[in-house]
Amino acid sequence: MSKRPRTLDAFFAPPPAKKQHIDPSPSEDGKPTTNPPLALLEAEQQPQSTHPTYPFPIPHLPHSLTSPLPSTPTTSPIVMNTHPDLDILYYKPYLPLTTAKTLFHHLRRSLPFYRVKYSIKRGALDTSVTTPRFTTVFGLDSSASFCPQSGRLLDARTPGKPLAPASLLAHTERTTGANFNFALVNYYADGNDSIAFHSDSEFFLGPNPTIASITLGSSRDFLLKHKPTPSHHPSETKAMKLPLASGDLLLMQGRTQSHWLHSIPKRKGGVGADGAGRINITFRRALSRAGTENYYRYNVGDGGGGGGGGEEAYKWDDARRAMVPWKRSGGREVEALRDGVEHRESFPTPVERLE
Ligand SMILES: O=C(O)CCC(=O)C(=O)O
Numbered sequence: 001m002s003k004r005p006r007t008l009d010a011f012f013a014p015p016p017a018k019k020q021h022i023d024p025s026p027s028e029d030g031k032p033t034t035n036p037p038l039a040l041l042e043a044e045q046q047p048q049s050t051h052p053t054y055p056f057p058i059p060h061l062p063h064s065l066t067s068p069l070p071s072t073p074t075t076s077p078i079v080m081n082t083h084p085d086l087d088i089l090y091y092k093p094y095l096p097l098t099t100a101k102t103l104f105h106h107l108r109r110s111l112p113f114y115r116v117k118y119s120i121k122r123g124a125l126d127t128s129v130t131t132p133r134f135t136t137v138f139g140l141d142s143s144a145s146f147c148p149q150s151g152r153l154l155d156a157r158t159p160g161k162p163l164a165p166a167s168l169l170a171h172t173e174r175t176t177g178a179n180f181n182f183a184l185v186n187y188y189a190d191g192n193d194s195i196a197f198h199s200d201s202e203f204f205l206g207p208n209p210t211i212a213s214i215t216l217g218s219s220r221d222f223l224l225k226h227k228p229t230p231s232h233h234p235s236e237t238k239a240m241k242l243p244l245a246s247g248d249l250l251l252m253q254g255r256t257q258s259h260w261l262h263s264i265p266k267r268k269g270g271v272g273a274d275g276a277g278r279i280n281i282t283f284r285r286a287l288s289r290a291g292t293e294n295y296y297r298y299n300v301g302d303g304g305g306g307g308g309g310g311e312e313a314y315k316w317d318d319a320r321r322a323m324v325p326w327k328r329s330g331g332r333e334v335e336a337l338r339d340g341v342e343h344r345e346s347f348p349t350p351v352e353r354l355e
Pocket residue numbers: 184186195200213222262263264280282
């Protein structure tokens with residue numbers, strides 16, 4: 001077992017040693033291309049990372065995915081700052097199309113996802129909510145680390161290692177000038193999967209957080225509207241629509257989270273024309289342990305970094321072309337889950353999201 005706490009870096013970092021090289025197949029014009037099947041094949045041959053609380057082995061990104069990320073951004077962003085309080089940079093595209101496609105298939109195939117169930121108070125009533133999309137999360141706030149033996153979260157007094165520089169994360173940090181320590185991953189399998197209007201203005205992200213949001217796979221509409229104001233500004237009622245496409249990056253910053261709401265509405269007609277689902281990665285920076293606990297609770301459920309257990313994991317099944325419940329095995333997982341039960345009770349009241 002690894003002695004090093006492995007979180008975001010374990011997934012996004014390139015593997016430590018290049019064991020073998022598979023030449024990418026040439027395209028018609030003779031230039032090498034990143035070919036998805038080859039890249040996936042390559043991924044299967046990479047050493048796998050482990051994480052004591054995650055707790056499944058996860059393949060590293062294939063080299064063919066890390067090498068095409070240039071050291072400087074290739075496109076200038078569209079600046080969206082003429083509406084009140086809106087401060088968005090829209091990189092369209094941010095990743096080359098073939099890279100985005102390969103990354104989509106790699107992530108969908110490799111990651112365990114969850115459909116987290118939780119309860120919220122509506123008036124006096126406890127209402128049970130099932131998140132209407134698949135989610136998972138990687139990362140730790142800057143005050144926390146994982147104990148590799150027990151899977152517990154350790155507090156600030158325990159020396160934790162900073163996240164290692166990693167390919168997609170580092171590229172996004174270089175592009176945006178921001179620093180991140182979390183990646184939330186959403187998978188919208190079809191048009192019924194969605195996220196309701198909300199803002200990511202959680203206190204543990206600090207005031208005016210910067211959030212980088214990457215789209216992979218199918219396009220989906222992203223709606224933005226201003227939060228209610230005393231003057232009933234028109235942007236409260238007429239939502240702005242951005243058709244986010246594979247490889248796009250949206251950087252939300254400044255007063256965007258404190259003053260605007262965003263959503264991915266359900267879409268009639270199921271999946272997009274390309275027949276695939278959509279993966280969304282958001283990079284964020286949590287400033288306190290409350291961030292770690294909240295993100296794991298709401299994106300992995302009680303099987304995640306905070307301990308607990310019981311949330312069902314799903315994995316992509318190539319033959320059935322669907323997410324199917326994943327039957328896990330292995331002693332380490334059971335140990336982490338058992339260990340987490342008592343720890344779960346020490347959670348602070350989580351920040352709730354309305355679906
Ligand atoms: O899928 C998206 O583009 C948005 C996801 C989102 O808003 C969130 O996870 O907070």
